[in-house]
Structure formats: C-alpha cells, structure tokens
Amino acid sequence: MTDHQPTLPSVDERRRGLRIMRSVATGLLVLSAAIFIWTLRFAAESTWIGYLQAATEAAMVGAIADWFAVTAIFKHPLGIPIPHTALIPRGKDAIGRGLGEFIRGNFLAPAEVSTRIHEARPAERLGNWLGQPDNAASVANQIAALAKTTVDMLSDDEVQGSIEAVIAARVRSIPLAPLIGGAIENAMADDRHHVLVDGVLAGVDKAVVENQQILRDRLGDESPWWVPEPVDDAVFRRIVTGVRSFIADLKADPHHQLRKDLDARAADLALRLRESPDMQDRVDELKEELINHPEFRAWAAGLWTRLKADLIHALDQPDSAAHQRIEKTVREVAQRLTNDPDLQETVDNWLAETAKRTLADSGHEIVNLVAGTVERWDAKETASRIELLVGKDLQYIRINGTIVGALVGLVIHAVAENLI
Numbered sequence: 375m376t377d378h379q380p381t382l383p384s385v386d387e388r389r390r391g392l393r394i395m396r397s398v399a400t401g402l403l404v405l406s407a408a409i410f411i412w413t414l415r416f417a418a419e420s421t422w423i424g425y426l427q428a429a430t431e432a433a434m435v436g437a438i439a440d441w442f443a444v445t446a447i448f449k450h451p452l453g454i455p456i457p458h459t460a461l462i463p464r465g466k467d468a469i470g471r472g473l474g475e476f477i478r479g480n481f482l483a484p485a486e487v488s489t490r491i492h493e494a495r496p497a498e499r500l501g502n503w504l505g506q507p508d509n510a511a512s513v514a515n516q517i518a519a520l521a522k523t524t525v526d527m528l529s530d531d532e533v534q535g536s537i538e539a540v541i542a543a544r545v546r547s548i549p550l551a552p553l554i555g556g557a558i559e560n561a562m563a564d565d566r567h568h569v570l571v572d573g574v575l576a577g578v579d580k581a582v583v584e585n586q587q588i589l590r591d592r593l594g595d596e597s598p599w600w601v602p603e604p605v606d607d608a609v610f611r612r613i614v615t616g617v618r619s620f621i622a623d624l625k626a627d628p629h630h631q632l633r634k635d636l637d638a639r640a641a642d643l644a645l646r647l648r649e650s651p652d653m654q655d656r657v658d659e660l661k662e663e664l665i666n667h668p669e670f671r672a673w674a675a676g677l678w679t680r681l682k683a684d685l686i687h688a689l690d691q692p693d694s695a696a697h698q699r700i701e702k703t704v705r706e707v708a709q710r711l712t713n714d715p716d717l718q719e720t721v722d723n724w725l726a727e728t729a730k731r732t733l734a735d736s737g738h739e740i741v742n743l744v745a746g747t748v749e750r751w752d753a754k755e756t757a758s759r760i761e762l763l764v765g766k767d768l769q770y771i772r773i774n775g776t777i778v779g780a781l782v783g784l785v786i787h788a789v790a791e792n793l794i
Contacts, residue, residue, distance in 0.1 A: 388762045395769035402776045403441070406433040428787030429780040436779020440772045443777040447768070448757040462760055463753035470748025474741035482740060490624060491729060495719035501711025514701035515692075521700075522689040525682060533682075538674040541583045542665045551657035555647030558640055571633065572625055582614060585592075589614070 383391070413427035444450045446459035462469065480486075503509050561570070582589070590610050594603070624630050646653040664670055688696035710717050733740075748756065761768075 385762065388766070391766045392769070393763060395766045395773075399437070399769045399772035402773060403434065403437040406430045406437060406497070406776060406780070410434060423789055424791070425784055429523070429784040432786070433776045433780035436782070437772060437776040439779075440775030444765075444768045444771055448761045448765075449754075460757070462757040465751050466744070466751065466756050467749050471741065471745040473748065474744030477744060478733075478737050478740050481731055482727070482737065484733045484737075487729050487733060488726040491726040492722055495718065495722065496725055497711050497718040501708050501718075503715075504708030505712055510701060510704045510708060514697065514704050517700050517704070518689045518697050522686055525685050525689070528682075530678065534675045534678045537678050538671060541674055545661055545665060550661060551647045551653075551654040554657070555644040555649075556642035562637065562640060562644070568628060568633075571636065575621050575625050579618055582617055582621075586614060686750020719794070 407430075410427060410430040413423050413430065416423050419616070442451050446456070447461050450456060450460045504513060560566075577654065590607075624632060647657070685696070688694040691697060711721070751759075
C-alpha cells in the first residue's frame with residue numbers, strides 16, 4: 375500500500391538553482407546592454423547594426439520590465455516602496471486565507487473526497503494488505519502492544535473498586551433466601567439430600583477416627599486425677615464405639631428418627647427462607663456481612679491483580695492463546711474485506727460518509743489552520759520561502775522577456791525600415 379513519492383529538492387538545492395537562474399537572467403540583461411552600447415558607436419556604418427541595436431534596446435526594456443514584475447512579487451524593487459509592489463509580504467495574511475479556501479474548495483471538497491475514496495477502494499486494498507502474513511502479524515503485534523499498554527495504564531484502585539462494586543451489586547440483587555429455600559425443597563423432593571447427609575455422617579466418622587488421640591487427650595484432661603488411666607481408656611473406647619455405631623445406624627437407616635427430624639427441620643427452614651420476611655432479612659444481613667468482610671474485599675481486589683498479570687503476560691507472548699486469537703481475527707477480517715463485495719461497499723461508504731461529514735463540519739478549521747499558520751510567519755521569511763519554491767521558474771519569465779523583447783524590437787525595426 376506504500377506509494378513511492380518523487381524526491382523533492384532540498385533547501386540548499388533550491389537556493390543554488392535560484393541563484394544560477396537569476397544569474398542567467400541578469401547576464402542576458404547585461405549582455406543586451408553591452409551590445410546596445412556597442413551599437414551606438416557603429417550604428418551608422420551598417421544596416422544590420424541598426425537591427426541589432428533595436429533588438430538589444432527592446433531586449434533591455436523587456437528584461438527590466440520583467441525583472442521589475444518578478445521582483446515586485448517578493449519585495450520593493452531597489453528598496454523603493456512603489457505602490458503595489460512587495461505583494462507577498464503586504465498580502466501575506468490574505469494569501470494564507472485564500473490558500474486555505476483554495477485547498478478546502480478544490481482538494482477537500484466533501485463530494486470530491488467522497489468520490490476519490492470510492493475510486494481508491496480502501497476496504498479492498500486494506501484486505502489485500504492485511505492478507506499478507508507479515509502484515510497481519512505486524513498489525514496483531516501492534517494491537518497486542520496497544521492493549522497491553524492500555525491495561526497497564528489502568529488505575530488499579532479504580533478498577534478494583536469497580537470490580538468490587540459490580541460483584542457487590544450483583545450479590546445484593548440475588549434473592550438468596552428464596553433460592554436457598556427452593557434448592558433445599560428440590561433436593562428433598564428427589565431425596566438428594568440423603569446423599570448430603572450421608573456425606574456429612576461419613577465425614578464425622580472419619581474425623582472421629584483420625585482424631586482419636588486428640589479426643590483421648592482431651593478426655594484425660596477433663597477426667598478426675600484419681601480415675602486410673604486404664605479406666606479412662608475403656609471409657610474412651612466405649613464412647614468412640616458408641617458414636618461410630620450411632621453414625622453407622624444413621625447411615626444405614628434412611629427412616630431413622632433423627633433423619634426424620636432433620637428432614638422436618640430442613641423443610642421448615644426451606645419454607646421460612648421462601649416466605650418469612652424475617653428470615654429473608656437475616657439472610658440479607660449475612661450477605662452484607664459477607665460483602666463488607668475484609669476477606670471478600672481482598673478476594674475481589676485479587677481478581678483484578680491476577681487478571682491484569684495474566685493479560686499482560688498473554689499479550690506479551692507471541693505464542694499465547696490471546697495473541698494468536700488477535701492474529702487470527704486480523705486474518706479473518708482481511709479475508710472478509712478481500713472476498714466480500716458487500717462488506718467492501720459498506721466500509722467504503724462509511725469512510726466516504728465520515729469524510730464528507732467531517733469536512734462539511736470542520737472545513738473552516740482547515741482554512742483557519744492554513745491562515746493561522748501563514749499569519750504567524752514573518753512577512754520577509756514568507757516571501758523568501760515562496761521565492762525559494764517558485765523563484766527559479768520565475769527567472770524564466772525574465773529570460774523570456776529579454777528574448778521576446780529582442781524579437782519584438784527586431785520586428786518593429788524591420789517594419790519601420792521597410793514602410794518608411
């Protein structure tokens with residue numbers, strides 16, 4: 375998509391070219407004057423010298439006139455403030471605004487820009503450019519770098535506060551009590567709660583077995599000093615055996631009275647959770663305690679810390695899933711832009727309409743930009759800059775004026791000689 379532009383001459387090259395052409399034009403004037411002076415001495419000796427005299431005389435007139443015209447554009451000829459000279463220094467501000475209006479009206483007219491955009495088919499060209507693997511990878515790298523910079527620039531305190539606020543608002547909006555009540559009722563309706571009870575009983579039994587020494591030591595601490603240790607051991611074994619036997623009975627008998635009592639209590643709890651305002655208020659209070667608990671806030675803050683670190687790491691690794699996903703998306707966009715005429719038309723139309731609206735709304739800003747820039751320039755510097763750009767070509771006016779003047783003088787002299 376890169377267009378090769380011709381290399382523009384440097385300032386030094388322009389200055390050297392202007393100096394050479396100015397010397398050539400001035401040299402022709404001096405040469406004409408020298409020849410004219412020479413002809414004054416020998417005019418009577420030959421007819422052709424009269425023609426040469428007329429030609430050089432007219433050449434001097436043409437050269438001086440065009441020198442005056444060219445010089446008057448940029449400064450006062452000979453430093454004399456003749457009216458309507460030094461046109462550029464005097465009219466710099468008007469020239470700047472006129473230049474801005476010219477650019478706006480001829481190069482940045484909304485309709486013209488829209489037409490050029492459609493002719494350029496930017497969507498298709500962009501698709502072809504992105505379709506090149508190296509270009510797609512480069513764009514993906516730029517997107518990843520931009521995303522990484524954006525994530526890194528985000529204020530941790532503000533993001534963490536926002537995450538905490540969103541989670542807290544979400545938790546507050548959940549009718550937790552009715553949900554818990556409904557979940558308990560659904561579990562009891564399918565007898566799934568027995569699995570939970572069995573799991574709890576198994577956990578209690580395992581805890582008793584694994585912590586027998588701790589329980590034995592505690593019993594020894596509570597037992598009177600005068601009770602023999604073998605008696606304590608026997609009592610402890612009876613207690614452990616009894617507890618484990620009771621747990622086994624509860625697990626083996628789904629209709630055990632204690633399990634029925636648990637079912638009744640669970641059903642009552644579910645009902646109160648769904649219908650009791652007091653119970654629901656209590657659950658809401660527990661939610662608030664959870665939300666305001668330091669551990670909850672630390673967890674919410676940690677979410678962003680971990681997410682930020684993971685994002686930066688993923689975006690920084692070319693072989694990460696996130697980076698590969700970005701590059702894949704770029705290639706998919708390139709393929710659609712290349713092969714989908716409807717999408718191309720949509721994108722081109724959007725670009726054209728956006729350009730038209732922008733230029734229609736902000737065209738005056740372009741004029742003000744050009745005018746303001748020129749207004750800030752020094753008058754002499756402005757004239758010097760413009761002369762450096764076009765002065766070399768203007769010297770051809772002086773050269774042509776000298777030559778044309780000589781030819782006109784020659785013709786006039788010939789006509790006069792032949793008619794008189």
